[in-house]
Amino acid sequence: MYLSRTLEAFFKKAQHQFPVLLITGPRQVGKTTFLQHMCTKQRRYVTLDDPMTCRAAKEEPALFLQRFPPPVVIDEIQYAPELLPYIKMAVDTEGSPGMFWLTGSQQFHVMKGVSESLAGRVGILNLLGFSHRELVKRPGAPFLPTPAEIRKRITNASPMGLKEAYTRIWRGSFPAIALKKGIEWDFFYRSYVQTYLQRDVRDLARVGDEMAFLRFLRAAAARTGQLLNMADLARDADVAPNTAKHWLSILQTSGIAYLLEPFYKNVTKRMVKAPKLYLLDTGLVSYLTEWSSPETLEAGAMSGSILETWVVTEILKSYWHNGKHAPLYYYRDKDKKEIDLIIHKDGTLYPLECKKTAAPGSETVRHFSALEKLGLPIGPGGVICLAPQAMPLAKHFQSIPMAAL
Numbered sequence: 001m002y003l004s005r006t007l008e009a010f011f012k013k014a015q016h017q018f019p020v021l022l023i024t025g026p027r028q029v030g031k032t033t034f035l036q037h038m039c040t041k042q043r044r045y046v047t048l049d050d051p052m053t054c055r056a057a058k059e060e061p062a063l064f065l066q067r068f069p070p071p072v073v074i075d076e077i078q079y080a081p082e083l084l085p086y087i088k089m090a091v092d093t094e095g096s097p098g099m100f101w102l103t104g105s106q107q108f109h110v111m112k113g114v115s116e117s118l119a120g121r122v123g124i125l126n127l128l129g130f131s132h133r134e135l136v137k138r139p140g141a142p143f144l145p146t147p148a149e150i151r152k153r154i155t156n157a158s159p160m161g162l163k164e165a166y167t168r169i170w171r172g173s174f175p176a177i178a179l180k181k182g183i184e185w186d187f188f189y190r191s192y193v194q195t196y197l198q199r200d201v202r203d204l205a206r207v208g209d210e211m212a213f214l215r216f217l218r219a220a221a222a223r224t225g226q227l228l229n230m231a232d233l234a235r236d237a238d239v240a241p242n243t244a245k246h247w248l249s250i251l252q253t254s255g256i257a258y259l260l261e262p263f264y265k266n267v268t269k270r271m272v273k274a275p276k277l278y279l280l281d282t283g284l285v286s287y288l289t290e291w292s293s294p295e296t297l298e299a300g301a302m303s304g305s306i307l308e309t310w311v312v313t314e315i316l317k318s319y320w321h322n323g324k325h326a327p328l329y330y331y332r333d334k335d336k337k338e339i340d341l342i343i344h345k346d347g348t349l350y351p352l353e354c355k356k357t358a359a360p361g362s363e364t365v366r367h368f369s370a371l372e373k374l375g376l377p378i379g380p381g382g383v384i385c386l387a388p389q390a391m392p393l394a395k396h397f398q399s400i401p402m403a404a405l
Helices: 007-014 031-038 051-059 061-067 083-094 107-117 149-156 164-171 185-206 209-221 230-237 239-254 282-287 294-299 303-320 362-374
Strands: 022-026 044-047 073-074 100-104 122-127 257-260 274-281 328-332 338-345 347-353 381-385 392-394 395-401
Touching: 022 185, 031 044, 031 073, 031 100, 051 100, 061 083, 083 100, 100 122, 100 395, 149 395, 164 282, 164 303, 185 282, 209 230, 209 239, 209 274, 209 282, 230 239, 230 274, 239 257, 257 282, 257 303, 257 328, 274 282, 274 303, 282 303, 294 303, 303 328, 303 338, 303 347, 328 362, 338 362, 347 362, 362 381, 362 392
Parallel strands: 022 100, 022 122, 044 073, 073 100, 347 381, 381 395
Antiparallel strands: 257 274, 328 338, 338 347, 392 395
């Protein structure tokens, strides 16, 4: 069963602008399925996951492109970066939009080759697992917490209460697990981690000790939604700080982890500049931190941080899956005034908090006033929570049901 992706609308426009389109993202998020769905009968499909095909692409790239001329989909391009200079030559010779559609799971390798060979010729799109709105078949625009947008999003939407929210969070967003309720959760994520270790990270991160890397993954998962302290992360994983830094960069470029940067202006000297760490699939986080059910996750010590992780990831997807840069930040100053998330759009700050509550009070938005010192317009915002409907909390701020994401 194919479920429509938000990215489809933007992809249809982008294919007429660039001769090469590259879809990047973690393994198993549906990149291949997406491109196969977008293909016409005239477009060939070839995957470099096949060892014989990959060998031909690496050893005879010119001959390979004669065998598979454009328009063509080349899946898992990172396995044969030797193709990229020949793709460049083909593009420079013909220059037609939509000649090559590429996918890549290892962004580090892919982006290095792309930046060297295809600069100015390629459009790059990020695809993550299913968003909430994709799963309920209501793809939407990039999230912005204006009253009109919130009303639009919750009209005819099914309420998301405590049980529904944590079931969705615990299960995760990979298509194989999100669409097939009969898939065994523990088996899926155990296999995913083993495959990820064996196929991607071992070569990419030069992992000599797989158990050390697994400890690092678990330590990173346990810190989702927290300020990144590299020294603490390295210590808990029992690896050198430089190793931890390198491995974290691999998680970022592979689409597993995301660093949310602080918002500050140069005139302000009091901001904490460390980013916040998020792992981009809450099901994977739940598996790595050993929560065996939605009920234990909801009742456990990580229930707040994993709820925040889910909210931030959903908003991130709303931008990436619409082909947009995600203008997302957090705020924290030395007076310990914190705001979970800020959307900075067209010079205006839209502040958001994430709370595990069904009845937030006005005190939940008390730190929003700290933004006034920045001298920028402050737009509507609020508290994303388990409330059944939007209710005013203060001037311009309201409770925002999770169903609005």
